[in-house]
Amino acid sequence: MDAIEALKTRRSVxxxxxxxxxxxxxxxxxxxxRLAPSAMNLQPWEFVVVTDESMRKRIADLTDxxxxxxxxxxxxxxxxxxxxxxxxxxxxxxxNILIAARARGLxxxxxxxxxxxYAESVAELLGVPKGYKLVSLIALGYPDREPGMPSKRPLSExxxxxxxxxx
Numbered sequence: 001m002d003a004i005e006a007l008k009t010r011r012s013v014x015x016x017x018x019x020x021x022x023x024x025x026x027x028x029x030x031x032x033x034r035l036a037p038s039a040m041n042l043q044p045w046e047f048v049v050v051t052d053e054s055m056r057k058r059i060a061d062l063t064d065x066x067x068x069x070x071x072x073x074x075x076x077x078x079x080x081x082x083x084x085x086x087x088x089x090x091x092x093x094x095x096n097i098l099i100a101a102r103a104r105g106l107x108x109x110x111x112x113x114x115x116x117x118y119a120e121s122v123a124e125l126l127g128v129p130k131g132y133k134l135v136s137l138i139a140l141g142y143p144d145r146e147p148g149m150p151s152k153r154p155l156s157e158x159x160x161x162x163x164x165x166x167x
Contacts (some may be wrong), residue, residue: 006103011149013107014068016141020051021074025104032100036092039085045093048077048126058125059137062118066111072139077122078113079132087114090135097138107143110136
C-alpha cells in the first residue's frame with residue numbers, strides 16, 4: 001500500500017482480532033516512528049510496547065476512553081523527554097505509527113496521553129523514569145472489521161489560499 005492510500009484509508013479501530021502481531025512487524029512500525037521529524041533533531045521519544053494481556057488490562061483500566069486497549073494484542077506507549085517541543089515531536093512519531101500500521105494491514109487507535117489524569121500512573125506502571133511525558137497510547141492489532149469512513153469536512157471548507165478565507 002502506498003503512503004497516500006494509507007493516509008486516505010486509515011481509520012480509528014477499537015475492536016481487534018485476538019491474533020498476535022509478529023514482533024518483526026511491530027519493530028518495523030516503531031522503526032517508522034523513530035524516523036519522524038523532531039525539533040532540532042532531538043528525537044526525544046521512547047516507545048514501550050506492551051503485549052502482555054494483564055499489563056494491557058491494567059493500562060486500559062487507568063484510562064477513561066481507552067478501555068479497548070485491554071482487547072488489542074498490542075499497546076504502544078509513546079513517551080518523550082520533557083523538552084520544549086516534546087508534544088509536537090511525540091505526535092509526529094505517533095502519526096507515523098498509525099500510518100505504518102495501516103500500511104501493514106493493522107488497525108490502530110490513538111488514545112490521548114498528554115494532559116490526561118492517568119499519564120503519570122501509566123508512566124509509573126511501565127517503569128518510565130522521571131523527566132518523560134506520556135504523549136499517546138496506541139491500541140494496535142488486526143481489526144475484527146473494517147470501520148466505515150467517518151464524516152470529514154470537505155477540502156473546499158478547510159483549504160485557504162494566500163490567507164484565511166481565501167479561495
